[in-house]
Amino acid sequence: MKKIEVSLDTVREVIEGFYEYKKWHFLTLNGLALAENKMEVQWIFSKYEALEETVVYFAQIAYTDVIPSIVDLIPSAIISQRELVDMFGVQVEGSEKGLYLDEDSLQNPLSGCSL
Amino acid sequence: MKQTINIPLGSQHIALLEPVRFKFECENEKIIGVDSDVGFVHRGIERACTTKFKFDSIGYVVARVCGLCAITHSLSYTVAIEKLLGGEISKKAKYLRILLLELDRIHSHMLCLSHTCENAGFEAMFMRIMGDRELVMEIQELLTGNRVQFDYISIGGVNRDLNSTVALKIKENLYEVKQRVLGYMDEFTNNWSLSLKFKGIGALSLDDAYIFNAIGPLARASGLNIDVRNEIDYLPFDEVGFLMQTHSDGDINARNLVRLNEILNSILMCENIINGLPEGEIFTKIKGKPNGEAIVRFEAPRGELMYYVKGNGTAMLDRVRIKTPTFASIPAFSHIFVGQDYADAPAILASFDPCLSCTAK
Numbered sequence: 001m002k003k004i005e006v007s008l009d010t011v012r013e014v015i016e017g018f019y020e021y022k023k024w025h026f027l028t029l030n031g032l033a034l035a036e037n038k039m040e041v042q043w044i045f046s047k048y049e050a051l052e053e054t055v056v057y058f059a060q061i062a063y064t065d066v067i068p069s070i071v072d073l074i075p076s077a078i079i080s081q082r083e084l085v086d087m088f089g090v091q092v093e094g095s096e097k098g099l100y101l102d103e104d105s106l107q108n109p110l111s112g113c114s115l
Numbered sequence: 116m117k118q119t120i121n122i123p124l125g126s127q128h129i130a131l132l133e134p135v136r137f138k139f140e141c142e143n144e145k146i147i148g149v150d151s152d153v154g155f156v157h158r159g160i161e162r163a164c165t166t167k168f169k170f171d172s173i174g175y176v177v178a179r180v181c182g183l184c185a186i187t188h189s190l191s192y193t194v195a196i197e198k199l200l201g202g203e204i205s206k207k208a209k210y211l212r213i214l215l216l217e218l219d220r221i222h223s224h225m226l227c228l229s230h231t232c233e234n235a236g237f238e239a240m241f242m243r244i245m246g247d248r249e250l251v252m253e254i255q256e257l258l259t260g261n262r263v264q265f266d267y268i269s270i271g272g273v274n275r276d277l278n279s280t281v282a283l284k285i286k287e288n289l290y291e292v293k294q295r296v297l298g299y300m301d302e303f304t305n306n307w308s309l310s311l312k313f314k315g316i317g318a319l320s321l322d323d324a325y326i327f328n329a330i331g332p333l334a335r336a337s338g339l340n341i342d343v344r345n346e347i348d349y350l351p352f353d354e355v356g357f358l359m360q361t362h363s364d365g366d367i368n369a370r371n372l373v374r375l376n377e378i379l380n381s382i383l384m385c386e387n388i389i390n391g392l393p394e395g396e397i398f399t400k401i402k403g404k405p406n407g408e409a410i411v412r413f414e415a416p417r418g419e420l421m422y423y424v425k426g427n428g429t430a431m432l433d434r435v436r437i438k439t440p441t442f443a444s445i446p447a448f449s450h451i452f453v454g455q456d457y458a459d460a461p462a463i464l465a466s467f468d469p470c471l472s473c474t475a476k
Contacts, residue, residue, distance in 0.1 A: 001410050025341065026328050027412075028438040030423055044410065044423070049340055051348055054410050076328040076446040083442075086154075087161075100154040109162045 003056045011059055012068045015043060018055075019073060023048060029080035031088045033112045038062055039088060043070070061090070063111065069093040087111075117142055122457060126155055130234060130461030133471035137452070137464070144456045149449040153442065156475045164435035170196060170405055170426065173435065175266055177422075180437065181473040182263045183226065186219045187415040189268045192435070194349050195411040195424040196270050202401030206393045208272035209350050214285075214388045215258065215267055216350075216413070217381040221292065222251040223416035224332075224374040227468035228299065231371055234462040235308040240299075247295045250288040257281045272398035282389050293382050296375060303371050313367035317463035319451050320365055327447035331418020331440050333467060336373045337365035343414035355384045355391075367466040374468075404428050415440055417468055439473035 006014050018024070030042040040060050047053040061067065069092055071078045081092045082099040089108030101107065125136035134155035140148035160180055164173050174196070178189040190212060197204065229244035252262050258281055259265040259274075267274055303309045319329060324337040334341050342359045344352040360376040362369035405426030412421045418440035425433040448467055455463060 001408070003408075021325050027419075027421055028436075028443065030434075030436045032425060032434050042423075044421075046346065046412070049345065051346060053346075056410070074328070075326060075450075076443070079442060079445050080438075098154065099152070100157050102154060105157065106159075109159055 001054045001056060003058060006057050006059050008059050008061060008065055008067060011043070011057060012070060012073070014057060015070055016073055018057075019045070021074075024055075026074045026076060027054075029077060029084050031084050031090070031110060033088070033110065034060065037112075039090070039111075041067055041084070041090075063088070063090055065090070067092045069095065119147065124460055124464070126152070128461075131464055131469070133469065134475065135469065135471050137449075137460070139452065139457060139460065141457050144458065146452050146455050146457055146460065149452045151445055151449055153445065153471065153474050156471075158475060160476045161435055161437060165432050169430040170432050171270060171430070173432070174268060174270065177435070177437065178264055178266060180439070180476045181470055183223045183470060184219060184415040184417070184420070184473065185264055186215050186267065187413050187420050188437070189266070190216065191411050191413045191420055191422040192424065193268050193270055194413075195409040195422050196405050196426075197401060198409040198411065199405035199407055199424065199426050200270070200401050200403045202271060202399060204272050204399050204401075205395045205397065206351075207395040208397050208399070210355070210388045210392055211273045211277060211397060212268060213350050213352065213355055214277070214385055215255070215265065215273075217384050217388075218251055218255050218258070220416045221378050221381045221385075222248050222255070223468075224378050225251065227416075227465070228303075228371060228374055230465045230468075231313075231367070231462070232309065234465045235312060237306075237308045240302060240309070243295075244299065247292060250292050254281075254285045254288045257284055269398065271401045272396070274398075276397050277389075277392065282392075286386065286389055289382050289385055293379065296378050296382075300372075300375050303368070303375060309371070310368055313371070313462065313466075314364070316367050316459050317451050317455060317466055318364065318366040319447065321363070323450060324365070324447070327450055328443070329447045330444060331415075332370050332373045332377065333418065333444060333447060335359065335361045336369035338363040341419070343412045343419050347412060349411070352384075355387045356380070357384060367462060370466045404430060405432065415473075417441055417470055417473075418444065420473075437476050439470070439476060441467075441469045441471065442474040444469075 027044040032040040043057040081095040086100040087110040136152040138150040178185040225248040232240035259267040324339040406428040421438040423436035
């Protein structure tokens with residue numbers, strides 16, 4: 001697994017430059033609660049027909065930050081962006097709450113849950 | 116202005132007894148837009164993994180994510196922990212893990228094919244396949260002690276050895292299943308209800324399979340060469356005869372044929388494992404507490420399953436992330452529905468073999 005740090009300002013540009021849709025397979029968007037009210041967002045890719053080649057772009061952010069959407073670059077990212085919004089209570093551009101969790105359920109269940 | 120009508124499929128529907136809702140916007144008979152909702156029975160398993168259970172119990176917890184691919188869930192998590200702990204398991208244990216993984220794939224694909232028959236109105240074939248599937252369920256029970264929740268995988272190996280009586284029974288039953296599957300192949304190729312009716316229906320082009328990151332039989336039926344068994348080295352799939360199965364038409368019929376060929380390949384792999392099972396222990400003690408991050412992927416019957424695990428050197432983990440195949444495929448599903456007749460929607464949905472138990476993890 002190769003991890004590459006990016007900032008929220010540059011992540012779209014970096015992924016646009018990196019992602020060739022017939023070469024890289026977008027796995028998912030992942031979130032990880034950190035201390036001091038911060039979290040890590042990870043964009044995970046694997047290479048088609050390559051042995052164990054996984055690339056993770058990550059950014060450490062505050063819960064109040066707005067995460068840029070990559071749906072125009074990778075349409076299938078919509079589902080994991082919406083999952084991230086429901087599970088961590090963060091904002092992702094153009095992604096609404098409510099795909100996974102109903103209004104009357106526990107909100108943002110993974111936000112800081114391991115701390 | 117054109118008139119459209121919204122028709123829901125689910126969350127309770129006779130064609131799909133699982134809680135998902137697709138809301139179709141239709142113009143006459145044609146679907147022109149799709150909205151999906153999967154948030155009906157979220158179970159909070161990811162949260163439970165970091166707040167309620169120690170790392171050495173979680174393999175048994177995540178197996179409960181899904182009844183059909185329980186083995187893939189527990190295996191993915193366990194391999195992630197073994198990567199973090201730095202342990203190496205015996206070759207025999209690796210072979211036995213593949214054996215159960217492939218048996219699981221066989222019965223899961225048979226379930227999907229039977230549902231496809233049911234959607235085609237071919238009830239007799241539905242019942243035949245469900246009856247034949249029992250041959251696989253029987254040997255899973257003999258091998259592990261359970262029909263569904265096996266709890267067979269443990270950190271360091273597997274929990275039960277394969278004795279000669281069970282090995283013989285597995286070979287006998289798989290031989291029987293193989294004969295039946297060759298018979299299905301004829302039905303799925305030549306029977307009007309199962310072939311011509313489904314040709315060209317619910318098709319996904321190769322380019323769209325790439326664009327929507329399609330996985331599993333859905334992707335392979337469109338000609339996309341993606342099978343995690345080809346991209347990992349934790350288990351020796353190449354040694355036991357794995358061959359990727361693809362098709363180029365991308366429609367319901369192609370998905371059925373890919374699944375049938377995968378069943379035959381899985382049977383071959385199981386036979387090779389039993390004939391060439393290495394000597395040795397089935398369990399290696401691996402000590403320590405997981406520290407660091409690991410990503411592990413396995414090919415579940417519905418496609419790529421991914422686990423991300425982060426440990427901190429204690430018995431409690433920081434994060435367990437589960438990316439399930441059906442959830443990741445929803446954008447591809449929605450794309451396929453557009454332009455299709457509403458009347459075909461249940462058959463198209465069944466051909467995706469969706470698993471909402473995995474999705475509502």
